[in-house]
Amino acid sequence: MKHTLSILMQNEAGALVRVAGLFAARGYNIDTLTVGPTHDPAVSRLVLSLQCDEAGLGRIMQQTRKLVDVLQVAQPSAALAA
Structure with missing residues (x-):
């Protein structure tokens, strides 16, 4: 299944990498x-x-939140559906 993520992160060299x-x-x-x-x-x-399943999405979102430069991870399509 296709998923979209919105990530707020520090605007610093290396954050995207x-x-x-x-x-x-x-x-x-x-x-x-x-x-x-x-x-x-x-x-x-x-x-x-x-592209990933629901379990994989939950794992990658949780792991992304642990990165030093990451401030917020959200799934915009989920917010619009609510």
């Missing part, structure tokens, strides 16, 4: 990836999509 590296290390292929600024110049928003 750490997120992408985590997904690669866990065997997930990122289908789409967009990074842009937020109202705070110190914070960037990363939006990505990937």
Whole structure:
């Protein structure tokens, strides 16, 4: 199943590489990836999509939250459905 994640992270060198590296290390292929600024110049928003099951999604979201530069991980489609 295709899922979309929205990740708020520190706008620092290497932050994107750490997120992408985590997904690669866990065997997930990122289908789409967009990074842009937020109202705070110190914070960037990363939006990505990937194919995985529900259990895998929960695991990768939990692991992503543990990264030093990551401030928030959310699933926008879940928020819209509620």
